[in-house]
Amino acid sequence: xxxxxxxxxxxxxxxxxxxxxxxxxxxxxxxxxxxxxxxxxxxxxxxxxxxxxxxxxxxxxxxxxxxxxxxxxxxxxxxxxxxxxxxxxxxxxxxxxxxxxxxxxxxxxxxxxxxxxxxxxxxxxxxxxxxxxx
Amino acid sequence: xxxxxxxxxxxxxxxxxxxxxxxxxxxxxxxxxxxxxxxxxxxxxxxxxxxxxxxxxxxxxxxxxxxxxxxxxxxxxxxxxxxxxxxxxxxxxxxxxxxxxxxxxxxxxxxxxxxxxxxxxxxxxxxxxxxxxxxxxxxxxxxxxxxxxxxxxxxxxxxxxxxxxxxxxxxxxxxxxxxxxxxxxxxxxxxxxxxxxxxxxxxxxxxxxxxxxxxxxxxxxxxxxxxxxxxxxxxxxxxxxxxxxxxxxxxxxxxxxxxxxxxxxxxxxxxxxxxxxxxxxxxxxxxxxxxxxxxxxxxxxxxxxxxxxxxxxxxxxxxxxxxxxxxxxxxxxxxxxxxxxxxxxxxxxxxxxxxxxxxxxxxxxxxxxxxxxxxxxxxxxxxxxxxxxxxxxxxxxxxxxxxxx
Numbered sequence: 261x262x263x264x265x266x267x268x269x270x271x272x273x274x275x276x277x278x279x280x281x282x283x284x285x286x287x288x289x290x291x292x293x294x295x296x297x298x299x300x301x302x303x304x305x306x307x308x309x310x311x312x313x314x315x316x317x318x319x320x321x322x323x324x325x326x327x328x329x330x331x332x333x334x335x336x337x338x339x340x341x342x343x344x345x346x347x348x349x350x351x352x353x354x355x356x357x358x359x360x361x362x363x364x365x366x367x368x369x370x371x372x373x374x375x376x377x378x379x380x381x382x383x384x385x386x387x388x389x390x391x392x393x394x
Numbered sequence: 395x396x397x398x399x400x401x402x403x404x405x406x407x408x409x410x411x412x413x414x415x416x417x418x419x420x421x422x423x424x425x426x427x428x429x430x431x432x433x434x435x436x437x438x439x440x441x442x443x444x445x446x447x448x449x450x451x452x453x454x455x456x457x458x459x460x461x462x463x464x465x466x467x468x469x470x471x472x473x474x475x476x477x478x479x480x481x482x483x484x485x486x487x488x489x490x491x492x493x494x495x496x497x498x499x500x501x502x503x504x505x506x507x508x509x510x511x512x513x514x515x516x517x518x519x520x521x522x523x524x525x526x527x528x529x530x531x532x533x534x535x536x537x538x539x540x541x542x543x544x545x546x547x548x549x550x551x552x553x554x555x556x557x558x559x560x561x562x563x564x565x566x567x568x569x570x571x572x573x574x575x576x577x578x579x580x581x582x583x584x585x586x587x588x589x590x591x592x593x594x595x596x597x598x599x600x601x602x603x604x605x606x607x608x609x610x611x612x613x614x615x616x617x618x619x620x621x622x623x624x625x626x627x628x629x630x631x632x633x634x635x636x637x638x639x640x641x642x643x644x645x646x647x648x649x650x651x652x653x654x655x656x657x658x659x660x661x662x663x664x665x666x667x668x669x670x671x672x673x674x675x676x677x678x679x680x681x682x683x684x685x686x687x688x689x690x691x692x693x694x695x696x697x698x699x700x701x702x703x704x705x706x707x708x709x710x711x712x713x714x715x716x717x718x719x720x721x722x723x724x725x726x727x728x729x730x731x732x733x734x735x736x737x738x739x740x741x742x743x744x745x746x747x748x749x750x751x752x753x754x755x756x757x758x759x760x761x762x763x764x765x766x767x768x769x770x771x772x773x774x775x776x777x778x779x780x781x782x783x784x785x786x787x788x789x790x791x792x793x794x795x796x797x798x799x
Contacts, residue, residue: 312505
């Protein structure tokens with residue numbers, strides 16, 4: 261009984277966060293995926309990982325970006341924050357879609373460019389999340 | 395000479411058998427998010443597990459009984475039934491996480507989705523258990539499991555800042571993401587002090603016909619084997635801290651961790667990661683399935699033994715058969731293996747009191763253990779472990795809500 265009370269208090273404390281802070285917390289996974297895809301693209305260019313693995317990663321990251329985009333649109337966070345986040349998510353979706361095409365075409369230069377863009381988007385999204393959490 | 399050989403083999407087994415999907419997932423997350431700051435939780439859990447494994451081996455060697463049957467016989471069926479049901483459910487989750495790990499490793503090398511691998515993997519595990527003897531299972535998977543030493547080699551290749559690694563051995567408060575920090579700390583402890591280890595180890599000692607002359611061998615295996623096993627988990631943590639953390643990768647999916655060895659081994663790194671994950675999880679899956687069958691058979695007084703022909707212990711064989719296929723269902727349903735693993739490690743931590751309290755009672759039973767009973771030092775350690783396990787039981791579930799990734 262006591263354990264449930266503790267859970268209740270802690271969950272209530274957690275749900276007492278501001279909408280901006282809540283949104284910031286949910287950005288961890290997409291930001292990690294952007295940086296992860298950047299590394300995976302870089303490793304594919306260096307022949308260190310197989311194509312099937314990159315494609316599976318692009319699928320999983322795409323699902324995460326879609327899920328986050330939906331939750332950002334439904335969030336009560338400030339419009340300024342939501343727009344900044346949506347901009348980075350759109351950039352990441354564009355870069356990952358470009359990376360998928362580049363891998364099919366075996367275009368290593370384009371994969372390298374997409375990787376850099378994804379790394380930038382991940383970094384910026386992390387900074388946005390850090391600022392919003394303050 | 396025979397004992398020395400058994401000690402060496404036992405240490406290899408302990409090293410190869412220590413590292414599993416839980417260690418990989420929690421070490422990678424700890425290194426990726428907090429660099430070296432959570433090394434203390436791995437070291438702390440290793441010290442505790444050394445004591446508990448030593449006690450479960452000493453108990454089996456001195457009494458000739460495995461833990462579940464001793465708990466039932468000496469503490470009573472009604473005392474044991476509740477914990478047994480809870481620990482059975484935890485075993486099924488851990489087995490699901492291990493099957494998920496093998497399936498994911500196969501996804502990495504084939505590109506075919508992990509959920510499609512769940513039942514083929516289940517059949518391989520089942521065939522292994524159905525056909526092989528205890529020592530064949532123990533030795534083959536553990537020797538193959540030594541491939542995980544690649545994490546230690548990779549950690550050295552990266553030349554980590556030793557003063558920061560050493561500083562991580564001392565507990566410090568996190569500068570950011572406090573809830574996640576404690577969640578991962580608890581998950582690391584849950585991954586190292588997995589309940590199945592003790593039931594498997596003590597039942598294995600009975601299978602190997604240990605007697606009181608094995609008490610010293612058991613001590614060597616526990617201390618050296620667990621220490622080296624923990625070094626592999628530390629290697630994975632250090633590699634994640636050197637490769638993933640600087641890039642801002644927090645490991646919210648196994649795919650994000652799969653390339654972590656490619657900085658150290660550009661050509662073989664990916665294959666080494668997949669092979670390490672697959673083999674470590676296969677070894678652990680066999681141990682968990684056996685542990686569940688041992689605990690169930692001993693609880694209900696059925697015939698048990700991996701060295702017996704399945705027709706001689708039909709209910710024992712049926713138990714692991716059902717367990718393997720139930721656990722495979724979780725993965726075939728498409729549940730994310732990393733999320734399942736992290737959840738399961740927290741549950742491992744939450745149920746620790748059910749494991750540790752019987753230790754305190756049984757290890758002081760002079761009728762069973764004679765002069766091999768716990769001394770004051772071992773008892774002090776067990777009391778501390780019981781207190782820690784109660785704290786973990788209380789905080790782990792709320793942390794999973796707040797700090798879960």
